[in-house]
Amino acid sequence: GPDAAGGRTALWARLPWGVLAVRTVAGPGCGDVTVAAGELLDTLSSGVGGLPVRRDAQWRWPLPPPASRSVELLPAGELWRIAEAAAGTLREAAAHGVAGRAVGQRVLRDALLDHVAVVVTPDDPPGAPVEIAQRLVQGLVRMGFLGRPGDGDTAAAGPGAGAGGGDVQVRTAGRWVGLVGPYGAVWSQKVVDLAVMPLGTHPKV
Structure with missing residues (x-):
């Protein structure tokens, strides 16, 4: 918009x-x-x-609220390391299986994307830990929002970029968690836990 x-x-x-x-x-x-x-x-x-x-x-997806809160700065180099380690894990598991057993490519990918790669705890004001799933890290890297490995110090910080050029802001907005890099941002909404009950025991009111 x-x-x-x-x-x-x-x-x-x-x-x-x-x-x-x-x-x-x-x-x-x-x-x-x-x-x-x-x-x-x-x-x-x-x-x-x-x-x-x-x-x-x-288009069927909600967008995060326009106002968000910065809770942490992460070095771009650390996010590159996390993304590369995940890619190596996927290659290794696809080639040799997990614990000696073959696992489907989609199962591997989904498990890896759901893995919590980083947990940050806001200091000011103190708050609940913020979990950053691998899917957010992969989104930031694959969209090119970090630039290239090693150029974090020279990245042109655009609007919304983290302080320090190559740093990445962790931001929250309600149930949304975002990573804001030098060239763009990615956001994920925390899934609300739902309980499924048999209709016979819980009739409609």
């Missing part, structure tokens, strides 16, 4: 593993519009102008 005051537009996308990614770019937007990313890229590359076919009904 557009930010009329700043002349900037936020581009949101949902990644295949359930993380929302956002990059803010200069220039006024066209309102709250949903289009296919590939079609948008083709349109922009052609220089024709306008937007591709709108797909507003296909």
Whole structure:
């Protein structure tokens, strides 16, 4: 959606593993519009102008609230290390199994993405620990929001970037947890635990 005051537009996308990614770019937007990313890229590359076919009904995910709280700064290098270790673990498990047993690729991937890679505890004000799942780390790295390994100190800190160039902000907004890097951010909503009860014992009121 557009930010009329700043002349900037936020581009949101949902990644295949359930993380929302956002990059803010200069220039006024066209309102709250949903289009296919590939079609948008083709349109922009052609220089024709306008937007591709709108797909507003296909966007079904909530966005985090606009106001969020910074709870910690993480070095970009540490997130690179975590992402690379996860990729190595996936390769090793795919090649040799887990505890000598073959495991399906999807099961491996889902277990790895759900793994809590980092836990931070806010100091000011004190708060509950904030869990950062591997899916957030992978989203930040795979979207290129950290830049390249080793260039954290020279990254141009854009709007929303963590202090110190290569640092990454851990932010919270209600049930949302986000990582804000030098070139963009990723957000994940904590799943609400649901209880499933047989209808026979709990009739509708």
